[in-house]
Amino acid sequence: MLYCIAKITIKMVKKMSLKYFFKRFYFSRTQAPLLVTLGYTLTAVLWILGSSQLLSHIEDPKLIHQIEKFKGLAFVFITSGLLYVLLRSWYKRIMASHDQLKATLDTIPDLLFEVDLDGRYFDYHSSRDDLLAAPADKLIGKTIHEILPKDAADVCIEALYEANVSGSSHGKQIELLLGEEHKWFELSVARKIDLHSTKPHFIVLSRDITERKLTEEQLLKLSQAIEQNTSALMITDVQGTIEYVNAAFTRITGYTPQEAVGQNPQFLGLFKTPTNLYNDLWNHLIKGEQWSGEFINRKKNGEEYFQSIVATPIIDKNGNITNYMAVGEDITNRKKSEEQIHFLANFDPLTGLPNRVQMEDRFNYIISISRRNEHPFALMFLDLDHFKDINDSLGHKVGDELLINLSQRLKSILREEDTISRLGGDEFVLVLPDTDAHAATVIAQKLLESIHQTIVLSEYELSVTFSIGIALYPSDGNSLEVLLKNADAAMYRAKIEGRNSYRFFTEEMQQQSMRTLELSNALHHAIQNNELHLVYQPQISANSSTIIGAEALLRWNHPIFGNVSPSEFIAIAEDNGLILQIGEWVLRNAIAQTKLWIDKGLPPIIMAINLSAVQFRDTALPELIASILQEIQLPPEYLEIELTERAAMHDPEKAIVTMNKLHNQGIRMSIDDFGTGYSSLSYLKKFNIYKLKIDQSFIRDINTDAEDKAIVGAIIDMAKGLDLLTIAEGVETVSQLKFLKNQGCDEIQGYLFSKPLIPSEFESFVAERFNGSTLVS
Ligand SMILES: Nc1nc2c(ncn2[C@@H]2O[C@@H]3COP(=O)(O)O[C@H]4[C@@H](O)[C@H](n5cnc6c(=O)[nH]c(N)nc65)O[C@@H]4COP(=O)(O)O[C@H]3[C@H]2O)c(=O)[nH]1
Structure with missing residues (x-):
């Protein structure tokens, strides 16, 4: 009997492992101690009852005593043996499990802490002490707030509270400065089940995610760079199907990512880009080569645009092409500017x-x-x-x-x-x-x-x-x-x-242009060589036939070219810029001559001097005339400036300013060659002039040409209406004079009275005709 019990017990002990129980009897781990205890109790009870049963058959008290002693010792030995086997087996298992756990923990690169809800450290495990925020021996007993910077500690406590409420917390991240390195940790917290503790404890797993974080940051930067790039960016698979487009693509083309993804890039094409360009693009890409070129594409709204493209194959570490990337610039404006520049240049x-x-x-x-x-x-x-x-x-x-x-x-x-x-x-x-x-x-x-x-x-x-x-x-x-x-x-x-x-x-024109060139050169020395002089043509009152003025006319007598007409050389002087110098010479000499005649006792007359448009545009003109008058001491009322109609009308607003300045200096102004230009009546009214000179082209045929008659009549009437005097130039015949007088023309100038005269001739002319009345009005 005893033998049987011992055999069963040993067998049970031998087989007494969690595995045995679990596998054979489907017991849970928590039922194992109960079963062992029950097994032991059963064995002990059977032992006591069985041995007492055996002893009841023995009558010798001595033998009984000895057997009881033996029985007791045997029970002690057997149970001790059993206890030993059991403890040894369990201890081995615990050690093995402990070693396994330790080995498992050692393989985890993460830090493990056991803390309470206040964040006080109770235990830790670290395979890398350099990741601890404080030396390992100073950790236990301290709180998270004593070890970590406030921001990081707050996050930890937040995770603990979250785990306290919901059992676990994941994903909270803290940043720590360890040595000189910034490290990022991700926290996983689980509330520890501890029936004996009143305060909850937590297992905190702190994972070093610095590298991941850096990679993430890097990736974020890259993806932001791509997304926020001002160039349109498109990524396709190897078949050329669009997988990704950035915001600039949408901004430029009008197509959203949803509309573009899944399409072939040619959906933007207009069939204006030559097919061989696409072929060339793909030939390069499939060979793993970059390609660049320009396309004419179409936006979603139908608008055409020029796009410069750089297409690049994306190659993995094994050398396989995984995708293609195209970066496109909208170069429509550049193209338009280039076209514009080309157009403007050509x-x-x-x-x-x-x-x-x-x-x-x-x-x-x-x-x-x-x-x-x-x-x-x-x-x-x-x-x-x-x-x-x-x-x-x-x-x-x-x-x-x-x-x-x-x-x-x-x-x-x-x-x-x-x-x-x-x-x-x-x-x-x-x-x-x-x-x-x-x-x-x-x-x-x-x-x-x-x-x-x-x-x-x-x-x-x-x-x-x-x-x-x-x-x-x-x-x-x-x-x-x-x-x-x-x-x-x-x-x-x-x-x-x-x-x-x-x-x-013709050949003759060739010679004419040669002459112009030679005259231009010769004109440069005309003043120094005393080749210029003035002649004076009398201006006569139509009613009284008295001399009221003279027009100064320039003459150039060149030793080789002889007398050159002012109509020819004035234009040359205007072209080569000498007109300002020559014009000043005329002003000075004509004013000096007037003064001389007055000083000589000749009846005072008004000296009309021609002014070139170039001179009139010179802003220094009013000051120049004032200084010459001042220098020669001639009162300004003896001077009249003749300005051609064209010169006055070239820039009427400016002309008004200059005329006003001259008028304020007391100088008279008249419009020469009137009728040949396109005078605006409104400007004529604003011009500070006192006389219109009717061009001789209207006078020439005045007696035969009805149109000329009408024009001259109209000019005189208009002048009267504007309160202006009129003078007719180129009057050669008495009939012309009669017509003009009848029309009410105020003054006459022409060969009928006199050709332009040199000063001495002019003096004789005046002496002959002067009737003693004062001529200055
Ligand atoms: N057929 C004919 N012609 C007559 C008669 N009466 C006068 N003439 C000519 O008609 C022109 C009148 O001068 P203009 O219209 O101011 O036309 C002038 C004037 O525009 C310009 N000119 C002359 N001297 C000067 C000057 O000192 N400065 C400027 N800027 N131009 C001047 O040269 C132009 C030509 O001057 P000139 O050859 O002296 O020619 C003068 C004069 O000799 C006539 O009855 N019949």
Whole structure:
């Protein structure tokens, strides 16, 4: 019996393992101690009951005593043995489990702490003490707030409270400065189940996530850089299907990521980008090479835009292409600016015609072809007649409109291969390939005819004419410079010979331009060489026939060129800038002569001096005249400044200012050549003038030409209406004088009374005709 019990017990003890119980009897771990205890109790009870049963059969008290002693000892030995086996087995298991746990914990790189709700440390485990915020031996017993900086400690306590409420807390992060390194830790907190403790304890797992954090930060930076990049960015898979687009892509194209993702990038295409460009792109990309180029794409709203693209394959560490990335810039504005710059550099912004630069390009091409084929070509210089007057009187807007209209008309007349360019102002240059003299004549006539047709502008209907100069290649020159110069000279000839006509360049014109050049050079020395002098033409009162003034007229007598007409050399002096110097000389000498005559006792007269437009524009003019008058001591009322109608109307507002200054100095002003320009009556009223000089072109045929009669009559009536005097110049006949007198013209100047005279002749003329009355009004 005893043997049986012992055998079962040993077997039980041997097999007494958690595994045995769990596997055989499906007991839980917490039931194991109860079972062992029950097993022991059962064994002990059986032992006592069984041994007492055996002893009841023995009668020898001594034997009984010995057996009881043996039984007791045997029980002690057996239970001790059992206890030993049991304890040894369990201890081994505990140790093994402890070792396993320790080994497991050691493999975890995280820090483990046991803390209470106040954050007081009770235990810790760390495989890396360098990650502890304080030395390990100083940790236990301290609180988190004593060890960690406040911010980090607060987060820890927050995690503990969260775990206290819900059992666990995950994901809270703290940043610590360990040594010189910033470290990031992520906390996982679990409330520890401890039945004996009244205060809850927590296991805090603190994971070093510094690297992850840095990677995250890096990734965040990268993704922000991509997302916030001002260039449109697109990532596709290897098939070219869009996987990602950034905000700039949406901003530029108008397509949202939802609309773009899943599409092929060509959905933006317009079929304007050549197919071979796409082929080239893919050929590069599949070879792992970068590609750059420009596309014409279309936005969601249908608008076209130019895009510069840099496409790059994305290659993984194994060398495989995983994606493609395209960075695109909207270069529409740049393209437009480039086009604009190109246009402005090569074309006239007003008319859209080629400018000089573009014309030169085309000229070079035409001349190279003409040279090879030995064909002539023509260069025509077109200048609009009286354009300045249109501009001055009708305004620049009308002038611009006219130029645009004329450009279109020129284009409609000429051939495709002809070049029509605008050099500026009202000057056009035509380069006409394969054009000889005969063809040029036909074209020039056609141009004049067509241009002369009425042009309807928005507010006006105008009829304008051109003066055309023609130079032929190769007879008149074989370079642009020469042909242009010669065509210009021919055009100038057309102008002076009546306008609305064309002239071919001739040898004689060549000589004329040579003469202009020589005169220009000679004029530089005219003053020093005493080659200039003044003559004076009397101005007579129409009613009393008395001399009331004189006009000073300049003469140039050159030792070689002889007497050069002021009409010729004044224009040259205006061009080469000598007019200011010469004009001052005239002012000084004419004023000095007037003073001399007064001093000599001649009846005082008004000296009329011509002023060039260039002089009139000089802001120093009023001071210059004042200083000369002062220097010579001539009262200003003896001086009259004659200004041509064109000079006055060039910039009327400025003219008013200058005239007012001169008027305030007591100087009289008159308008010369009146009727030839386009005077605006409103300005005429504002000009501080006292006299209008009727141009001699109206006087010449006044007795025969009804139009001239009407014009002169109108000018005189208008002058009276404006309270101005009138003087007629170029009066040669008595009938002209009669007509003028009848019309009420105040003064007369012309060969009828006298040609311009040198001072001594003028003095004799005055002496002969002076009737003693004072002439200064
Ligand atoms: N056929 C004809 N002609 C007559 C008659 N009476 C006068 N003339 C001429 O008509 C011109 C009148 O001068 P202008 O209209 O001011 O026209 C002047 C004036 O614009 C300019 N000029 C002359 N001297 C000066 C000057 O000192 N300064 C400036 N800026 N221009 C001047 O040169 C132009 C030509 O001057 P001139 O050759 O002296 O020619 C003068 C004069 O000699 C006539 O009855 N019949």
